[in-house]
Amino acid sequence: MAVPLVDLKAQYATIKDEVNKAIQDVLESQVFILGPKVKELEEKIANYCDVKYSIGVSSGSDALLLALMAIGIGRGDEVITTPFTFFATAGSVSLLGAKPVFADIDPGTYNISPYLIEEKITSKTKAIIPVHLYGQCADMDPILEIADKHGLYVIEDAAQAIGARYKDRKAGSMGHIGCLSFFPTKNLGGYGDGGMILTSDPELAEKVSVLRVHGSKPKYYHSVIGCNSRLDAIQASVLLAKLNYLDDWNEARRRNADKYNSLFKGLELVTPFAEPFNYHIYNQYVIKLKPGSSGASAPEKRDLVRESLKNAGIGTEIYYPVPLHLQKCYSGLGYKLGNLPASEEASANTLALPIYPELTNEQQEQVVRVISDSLIG
Numbered sequence: 001m002a003v004p005l006v007d008l009k010a011q012y013a014t015i016k017d018e019v020n021k022a023i024q025d026v027l028e029s030q031v032f033i034l035g036p037k038v039k040e041l042e043e044k045i046a047n048y049c050d051v052k053y054s055i056g057v058s059s060g061s062d063a064l065l066l067a068l069m070a071i072g073i074g075r076g077d078e079v080i081t082t083p084f085t086f087f088a089t090a091g092s093v094s095l096l097g098a099k100p101v102f103a104d105i106d107p108g109t110y111n112i113s114p115y116l117i118e119e120k121i122t123s124k125t126k127a128i129i130p131v132h133l134y135g136q137c138a139d140m141d142p143i144l145e146i147a148d149k150h151g152l153y154v155i156e157d158a159a160q161a162i163g164a165r166y167k168d169r170k171a172g173s174m175g176h177i178g179c180l181s182f183f184p185t186k187n188l189g190g191y192g193d194g195g196m197i198l199t200s201d202p203e204l205a206e207k208v209s210v211l212r213v214h215g216s217k218p219k220y221y222h223s224v225i226g227c228n229s230r231l232d233a234i235q236a237s238v239l240l241a242k243l244n245y246l247d248d249w250n251e252a253r254r255r256n257a258d259k260y261n262s263l264f265k266g267l268e269l270v271t272p273f274a275e276p277f278n279y280h281i282y283n284q285y286v287i288k289l290k291p292g293s294s295g296a297s298a299p300e301k302r303d304l305v306r307e308s309l310k311n312a313g314i315g316t317e318i319y320y321p322v323p324l325h326l327q328k329c330y331s332g333l334g335y336k337l338g339n340l341p342a343s344e345e346a347s348a349n350t351l352a353l354p355i356y357p358e359l360t361n362e363q364q365e366q367v368v369r370v371i372s373d374s375l376i377g
């Protein structure tokens, strides 16, 4: 029985009629960019995420870029973030000529450690970007406190965390701006690229909505320089149809995570740690391997487990194999192996397993059996 890492076809099968009709409606309307469908989605997402404004953009990466543009990040500025994230979190900072400064993670949650941020603050620091990795919110209260104390902006990278909660606050609603991605494999995924900017600040909302249309307001009059970064109506209509199911899908992922947690009991590996005050939505379910009693290192174990799963037709992925401070493009920043040990260790020892909502009990049992055999064998 093959088990893919994600199975978008299984999900499409459950919502086919609705989604097909939603797309057909857009074709009949022949309104493809922004328009009423995007407006409706913006209102529903703002409501869902507990913010006043939400602005549809062309991807999660562009959401980050426009958010940073809106708060005025540019040459000479520094932005503190985690090195254990998707590249766009730091890439957006660099694209604006500013410098990403990496603070190490908490090895339990894999999110930026609030206790390692303050030592990175300089006179050039303008913002902090916590990432809610794998669907669990970063520890926001201490982060917001540090930001407040030093007059810094907080941009939440909530690309993997729509619907996640931190002490009853929604992911993306706690900082000055929150960024969502609708990449197809996110918990709310479109059928192409898409993203959303969340904020309750009317000035930032206005800035972002002008920036996404080349900085033009009114049309063809430009007082600032922006981008072409708009959400398509086809994506919005697919997302509107899917939004009705998001809470159920998040719950199904949580049930699958619970099931894995109990099936993995007694095995030599670390299951995901969720803070008791967090509502984790498991965009990814990531295990960490330990050194084996036979003398194999944790990275060797990880590669062995991954190979066994692959041979059994089970999909896995490493999120992320190289922490950003060690990426070739950032060699100029001067980091060395050993500088951010928790991130480096997570890159070497972790593995993401299938966790999508439609995953069956039998499939989960199969995944666990293969892992168990490869750890014991």
Ligand SMILES: *Cc1c(COP(=O)(O)O)cnc(C)c1O
Residues within 6 Å of the ligand: 059, 060, 061, 062, 085, 086, 088, 089, 131, 157, 159, 160, 181, 182, 183, 193, 194, 195
């Ligand atoms: C997916 C993702 C992004 C980028 O989103 P896109 O829509 O693919 O551009 C940014 N940050 C994180 C943490 C992500 O997982």
